[in-house]
Amino acid sequence: MSEKTAHGAPDSPAPRGRARRKKATALGGGDKLVLGLMLGIPTLIHLLLVWVPTLGSVALSFGSWDGIGGFEDIKWVGFQNYVDIFTSYPRFWPAFRHNVIWLVFLMVLPTVAGLFLAVLLDRKLRFGRIYQSALYLPMVLSLALVGFIWQLIYQPEQGLLNSILGTTENNPTNWLGDPDINLYAVLVAAAWRHTGYIMLLYLAGLKSVDPALKEAASLDGANAFQTFTRVTFPVLKPVNIVVFVVTVIESLRAFDIVYIINKGRNGLELLSVLVTDNIIGESSRIGWGSALAVILLLISLSVIITYLYQEFSKENRA
């Protein structure tokens, strides 16, 4: 920017108009058109397919519509959908609770394990690369596939887990069928995939920590733990934010694995499942599904805005 305006500024009484014209001539008509298309086409696609539907969700959430007929068949009901969801929809609060548990679980277990493993691996270590590869291998698998693979472990009579525990005979634990425990069983599988990702993020972050800092700390008599908490961890703040954002978004998006296991019923309800049920499930209540989507949107936006603020304010300073 500085360069372009610098050209236009000195001799022009109306800097803004001149600068714009300068830029135009600097680029030339053809170039301007090409650049406009290069920026415009992708932006249009993104706006049309991501942000227009987002606004659509907001609009439709105030209506009542079974999806049959045109838009003129929508009855506008104000906040009624929201009121109904919060007060009289039996599946909402369980789903909400499950999403919160999902988030807390992923925030604690994979994050702590991932950070711990990253710290262990962030040194010159024989076989270090092999360890790393093994630990993040699960993350190339889709969550749907993770659901498939873990079913082999959780099956009551033939699964690995009950075999190891010796509980395959009389009344074996039904890990995925018992609504009191199946959420946690699924979460272990989800955490299995998530931990490697977190480890990678932290490993990259740790590499950027200046070794001189750690050296100075240990020269001053800090032990390994102190060096980590006082020197390394504060430097990891940007990574922590990325991990936080990734985990929240992942928790809100969670869908595939529960859908594969039992279509998100019987203890595995999630907000994402409730939304999807309104399109491919038995009930087709567009306004209702949209109101649920808006609730998801509001939760995710709070995190997204935090992230954007952190990411792009850093950029401006640099």
Place this chain on the structure above:
Amino acid sequence: MTTSVKARKAPLRPGRVVLHVFLVLTCLMTLAPLLWAVYASLRTYDDTARNGYFSLPESLTLDNFSNAWTTGDLPHYYLNTFLITLPAVLLTLLFSSMVAFGVSRFSFKFNLGLLMLFTAGNLLPQQVIVTPLWRLYRLIEVPEWISESGTLIDSQLGVVMIHIAFQIGFCTFVLSNYMKTIPHELTEAARVDGASVFRQYWQVILPLCRPALAALATLEFTWIYNDFLWALVLIQTGEKMPITSALQNLRGSFFTDNNLVAAGSLLVALPTLVVFFALQRQFVSGLTLGSTKG
């Protein structure tokens, strides 16, 4: 510095031994579910029916894989997946590199806003947009040779488009950060020599972005290959589903033969596993490019 590290490594300290033992155990535990699936897939149905899964094998065989291949009609679903994944990855990279070029080489007032829009869009949970998108797709008419339904719903083109729209965000973010590290003098020199904007993009900047493009291609391939939701919602004909979304059908055709399910799962995982082993470095750098920029 390397010598001092080497010197320190020479005497095997007990701490190191504990560390290695711990890491080996953790790795084995991490790989256990996959190894278990491999083990189950290599055994016959009769064997496991008689002896249970938690037992030594009577014999090992690859029959389950060939069975899964044919009963699950896997070649058909692989083809579906690649018809969606390849165009989606290529076009995502093309579009996002164009936007990244624009915002990193020119100083428009809207640059930051545009980047934020793309990044935020990429982070939205898919369910936020899925209902209106489904409606929208039924309104967009396309010729019948593209989609038999006459609209974008139930067409692979529709799935490709939403992947592009969604993934442009992440790739633009990563690529614009990457392009900012390329000196402005390069494009300036090209411009002075009379190169058009498009040539500056195509012949100067893009070749320099090869490492980032390779990393993103690897990552996007894995992500789009692994997509479950979009195809599940936007495609109604089971025949047209990509392989990940077709998993549900596969279970039906494998009834309750776990050995077959295991073999089928591994076959579905195979392309991503191959990518992982062959292009690990690209995969990892793609992920970390987006998250840490110093």
